[in-house]
Amino acid sequence: MALKGTLDGETRRAALLELTDERGSLQLAEAAAMWGVHPMTIRRDFELLESAGRVRRVRGGIVPVQIDAFGTRQGRNLRAKERIAAKILPLLPDGGAVGLDSSTTAYVLADAVPATSGLTLVTNGLSAFDALARKPNVRSYLTGGEREEQNLSLVGALTISAFSAFHFDCSVLSALGVHGDSGTSESTLAQAAVKDAMARASASVILAVDASKLQSRARVRALTLDRIDVLVTELDPADPRLDPYRSTVPRIL
Template identity: 45%
Template sequence: MSEETSAEGDHRRASIMTALREGVRRVDDLALACGVSTMTIRRDLQVLERRNEIRRVRGGAVPVDAWTFDHRLGRSAAAKDAIAAKLLTLVPDKGGIGFDGSTTVHRLARRLKEQPTLDLTAVTTGFETFHELSRTPGCRAYATGGTADPHTGSLVGPLAEVTLRQFALHTCFLSATHLDGSVGSTEFTADEAAVKRVLAAVSERTVLAVDSSKLARRAVATCLSLDEVDVLVSDLDPGDDRLEPYRGLVEII
């Protein structure tokens, strides 16, 4: 496997994209933010440029259409596949489940067709996830109303929140922009965070799925504290040291 397609490379380039969205532009600053050499950053920027995810500028780079769903879906693919396999074991055979509009949780929706017998009602804030769920045998799919978040495309706002409050769910599956041991999960927008809080509030169990590139970092809007999360699912082995800040606070898978 080449460095370009390795899980480690995927995670590192996801971290670079996150830093770029947060306003970091220069190669030296990206190297500091990601904890790697400037030579590694330059190689990763070449990969991202070939994928049309960034545009090179003097001394650094800027993101290109960084928030489109298709671009996000292709990032950290190996990590998201590993997470989806774990999430599949947490899906009940029947009852109500909730999905946010993230690409990580979307991968779980794709895999639900692997379950032999389902009797599920599923509600989601994601257009693409709704389309996957609506084609899944044994699953009655609902999409919330609302307006599209300008950064993620997920449905947010009062209409989305009112729709979600009509459900009493067994489990909700959420992702996050970042996860920090002190403040919990965070999002790039307050609207996105608000909708995810409602999903958690109407669910008996909240499952948070984040790949390792999102750990130990913070975005601008606080969402869920760790005591509001029941299960943390990552692409890492549960014994990995990077999960130490969350150990004892949530179940780790």
């Protein structure tokens, strides 16, 4: 059944763009069915959105231009992420169980985990899992779920179920934004749900964010600060930029 077949073109394109941003991609055939219009109408919408620089055409559909390649984002603030990983490594319990999200910061940490650590790590990040799988004395698990291109991750009910099956000594997760009033935030509901599942399964939650994320908010609320046990950034712990978090987060590194 058509959802929005009566919308004018401009309104429909705005809705198409919003859905594409939320999902990370949108197929032409699916959009035509949802909006109850001819596929050529959606094709023209896609062409206009691409001409405006809002999306990029891919086989059968579109993706938002805001979605950078994972490797590109991985290289952004790399020294900060390496400093964060160095601070987190001593917090990981020898032979313990650790949850790891799909962020580029988590990937840097996964790459730095010693091969002799004996850790069990569970992640929904495809790149993090690839890094961990090369370490002979690290037991690594990749959750099931639906592939999400933005973070090269898996999300959805299977992902949440997989994280919920473990008792983690700690989970290490990042966020698109973290604010002293509203806590962490993500770009999609699916990512926020994954972070919630990780936190629920963990005895301790480590939030790993570089300074560019501080006092910023993304579209979807995720974890309140009272659910964070350790906040790790590349900054000196006494840096005043961390002041908004001191009254709520027990430990700042």
